[in-house]
Amino acid sequence: MLKILGKAASINVRKVLWTCEELDLPYEREDWGSGFRATDDPAFLTLNPNAMVPVLLDGDLVLWESNTICRYLCAQAGRDDLLPSMPRARAEVEKWMDWQMGDLNNNWRYAFMSLVRHSPAHQDAAQLVAGISGWNKMMGVLEQQLQRTGAFVCGETFTLADIVLGLSVKRWLMAPMQRPDYPAIAAYHARLEDKTAVFAG
Template identity: 85%
Template structure:
């Protein structure tokens, strides 16, 4: 039985939950994080010294970093439809997963903390405007890719890259900010909406 540590409201935990559902893997989940048990508890830090969710326990194996966990589970189950085994196909999927974790995530941090979390430390108007512009610009990169593929991030086939980016799209659409008209993203979001409860959360 897989054990997932992290609250279900976390976008990074939902990546792992969605992956488990795609793979039909049973799991047990424990609530850790803001509002629940603190990730600074020594027991949690022994598993992830970064004090971040999610953490996956698979027998003796302990993994953190949500995208790594998703890739591991797909490879563990031999699901080359979600994570190709050929080097070029796998690199394309991992490229977009790494872009999500790096470029896209870094673009939305200030605006998300200001507009959604209402953080008093993130209310500078100039930085907020720059944050919104940066977030929308990164979503423009995704819009261009989806216009090229006409379906999913890496082409016609749904992959694990769509799990991590689908949740990122949902976060962007739900944020109270001006959204450019990105029709390919809107169609992509509608295409994914039926997939899983982890996407709807």
């Protein structure tokens, strides 16, 4: 059986849990991370030297990086609807997954750490303003894409890109800050809200 190491509150762990639900895959999960077993524990570091969750154990295979884990699970299950096998369609899904992990994450990090985690190291007023502005700007990119598709990130059907970006949308909407009125994102969030308890949580 698959084993997932990481606390369920982690957005990156929730990507993997949601993917497992979509694939109807049984798994065991162990709590690791802040508030639970520390990821700098030598036993954890032998699995992921970056000391980050999640980690997936599938037999003798050890995987880290949440988006990679999700891709692997979909490919193993042969779920072309979530992760297409044809190069062009697959690249479209992976493009948005990589955008989420790179551009979007880099823009929300300071504001999230300041406003939600209340990190003492992230309380500079000017950097917070810039962080909120950058976060909202990146969400504007997603708003434009959803206006074009009228449904999900890559078109009319739900894909792996919607798992990673759906959770990012929820994080943005829950952050205690001012944000633009993005109607396509609001409609997208409503479409996803009843899909899984992982998203709702």
